Amino acid sequence: LAKTTQPISMDSYEGQEVNITCSHNNIATNDYITWYQQFPSQGPRFIIQGYKTKVTNEVASLFIPADRKSSTLSLPRVSLSDTAVYYCLAEGNARQLTFGSGTQLTVLP
């Protein structure tokens, strides 16, 4: 299984850029990294997915270095509504879907 590790929590201020890093060992050659956002008592919501280098969409960027042992989710100019838990998901060799422990991001005014 591709085990993932994330910081338990992070604080930021409105308008700042936030970078959340996920470490993933044993990631297989054809595995993807996906990030989800979850608000309390709601199902997770897809943010971004990538394989290597950099992927950008309208809400975030995802950086995956050449060795693919980590990935960084970048949220530009966060707002109070970005306060949530962020999960990193790696698809492991056995096709088991291992979510990280999640990072509680708190955005302060």
Added chain:
Amino acid sequence: DSGVTQTPKHLITATGQRVTLRCSPRSGDLSVYWYQQSLDQGLQFLIQYYNGEERAKGNILERFSAQQFPDLHSELNLSSLELGDSALYFCASSGLEGRNEQFFGPGTRLTVL
């Protein structure tokens, strides 16, 4: 609204009982995933079905079972319930086998008394 529906929204039952949770995927999605989320363990992958066939198994207990029907809806059966089974159970669906984003339902909150 993700397009994934789950019923019931809440379920309260007693230890030793059996319950069935139901999930309807987004229209056209062939994959269904089940997850358990409890306060102390985060989001745990249980099982995945693709077009009626089991595709991947995670940390699913032997007391739990699931199936996906020809109309693609899925049911998760939990039996001999224990206090520790109290959790949020999420269903998700995706169009392809795990490479695309998963769309999560609103969840079923199970309370075992």
